[in-house]
Amino acid sequence: MLNKVVIFGVGLIGGSFARALKQAGMVGSVVGMGRSAASLARAQELGIIDVIGSDMGQAMQGADLVLLAAPVAQTEAILSALAPHLQPGTVVTDAGSTKSDVVAAAQRALGAKLAQFVPGHPIAGRETNGPDAAIADLYVGKKVVLTPLPENSAADVETVAAAWRACHAIIHRLSAEEHDKVFAAVSHLPHLLAYALVDDIANKPHADLLFQYAASGFRDFTRIAGSSPEMWRDISLANQTALLTELDAYLAQLTGLRARLAAGDGAALEGIYSNAQRARHQWISAIEAAEQPPAQDQAE
Amino acid sequence: MLNKVVIFGVGLIGGSFARALKQAGMVGSVVGMGRSAASLARAQELGIIDVIGSDMGQAMQGADLVLLAAPVAQTEAILSALAPHLQPGTVVTDAGSTKSDVVAAAQRALGAKLAQFVPGHPIAGRETNGPDAAIADLYVGKKVVLTPLPENSAADVETVAAAWRACHAIIHRLSAEEHDKVFAAVSHLPHLLAYALVDDIANKPHADLLFQYAASGFRDFTRIAGSSPEMWRDISLANQTALLTELDAYLAQLTGLRARLAAGDGAALEGIYSNAQRARHQWISAIEAAEQPPAQDQAE
The missing domain is CATH 1.10.3660.10 (6-phosphogluconate dehydrogenase C-terminal like domain)
Known part of the structure; x- marks a missing residue:
């Protein structure tokens, strides 16, 4: 059970993750973050998120899991912004289609907190996008590739894996380079x-x-x-x-x-x-x- | 109305042509020709063809239209075999995916009877094959490209076009090279x-x-x-x-x-x-x- 999940990017990927966790009864509250106020409002209207996050410190307060599902080019900026507010006990993951560059960005942005970041890539998609495209069963039977870092604890990797399993995805592991x-x-x-x-x-x-x-x-x-x-x-x-x-x-x-x-x-x-x-x-x-x-x- | 149609190759392409003509009430009798006795027997069992042709002379006797729908590599051999039996008033067409080579084969095989051959290419297909794959609506709304020869009469081209239109295909014309x-x-x-x-x-x-x-x-x-x-x-x-x-x-x-x-x-x-x-x-x-x-x- 995750009491609080924060999602950056509430479109197809992030929104479907939120919907699936909610359907599984796996999450208390979902906070949505993002650059588009209209998307966040729509996601709240659709019941995908419970709260629109405005302040980074407040959003990260007590978060169990953070998912980055914004365009990958924003990854480093988001990680840099959340790093000062990242508390012990919060696990961060992402949904980017490439992993070596994400790992490099996380190393630069998170520094000593790198161990809390577990990189991931859900192999799912559709041709539509935005909060209205998000569906609870997007990940059913789909692969999610985790590329854990040597720094990650087994427990943090399991937190991410368990969340994706609750979406009925199948967990695979590779190195970022593989x-x-x-x-x-x-x-x-x-x-x-x-x-x-x-x-x-x-x-x-x-x-x-x-x-x-x-x-x-x-x-x-x-x-x-x-x-x-x-x-x-x-x-x-x-x-x-x-x-x-x-x-x-x-x-x-x-x-x-x-x-x-x-x-x-x-x-x-x-x-x-x-x-x-x-x-x-x-x-x-x-x-x-x-x-x-x-x-x-x-x-x- | 075509009293007698002869089809070489009674699989997806030839069989669907026969089914569509029958459904349109456009054909009296369909004679099937081919190398596989099993396919011909199955096509007859399915009602795709009325008669299994065994003798080339008999098959071509009184035929209004002949369709070559066998593998294109057999085109020249089939045309050479039917040429001596090709009567005035019979129009021959084909369903090959390439046209310049078919025209060259027809020139060699038909000689002075070349004018009776109107090359064609129905743009339709499925991943299945054989008589069991043949369906009456394969060509509905699909393009059929005719590449008429300078030697063809307008009436012969129209005979072929009308047969494909009866299958609800849409007729286009290009040169073989185009x-x-x-x-x-x-x-x-x-x-x-x-x-x-x-x-x-x-x-x-x-x-x-x-x-x-x-x-x-x-x-x-x-x-x-x-x-x-x-x-x-x-x-x-x-x-x-x-x-x-x-x-x-x-x-x-x-x-x-x-x-x-x-x-x-x-x-x-x-x-x-x-x-x-x-x-x-x-x-x-x-x-x-x-x-x-x-x-x-x-x-x-």
């Missing part, structure tokens, strides 16, 4: 590739003709290019090193595929396509098996 | 990119870890990598020239994006991402407007 390499490959690179394709087509003189014949395959392939440009600019820069590594590997892969296509090597093309089809099929089968209600948390 | 350039950009290249990404990840030593964290964005981005490797090998080779042109443009785009990422140029990245997001949003809005029931065929 996390960033993994998500560069399976999330950040695909976003970059999708944006690049749509931009490439949009800049052609006959773009209108091309878009006229784009169909469902193109629609699915480019869905992630509908995501927020600001957010993905920040993620790209925050995870620059790992993303460059993955992009270079992909460019080498494409260059090899180009040579086979130019040579008319049908057997090689079919080999690559078959390997991809088989790997994807296995992955989908594994997902479908995993989406059965889990008997207990994985990877813990 | 068609292949357009689909290289919006369909063939995305398939190649998706296959390349999944193959790239599957070949990494920590592939299992990576796939474990792939989520819905990755799932949509790579959905087309679940397509038939044999079919996409054939399409890649059939449209080699246009596909290489598009792939080279995309490689140049990615190389430019890589330079901006390496330079940490957030404004440039955001510019590319924003342009892509805006273009995709406009495209989706246009699709949604077009999916309203059309008052009449477009582009005719």
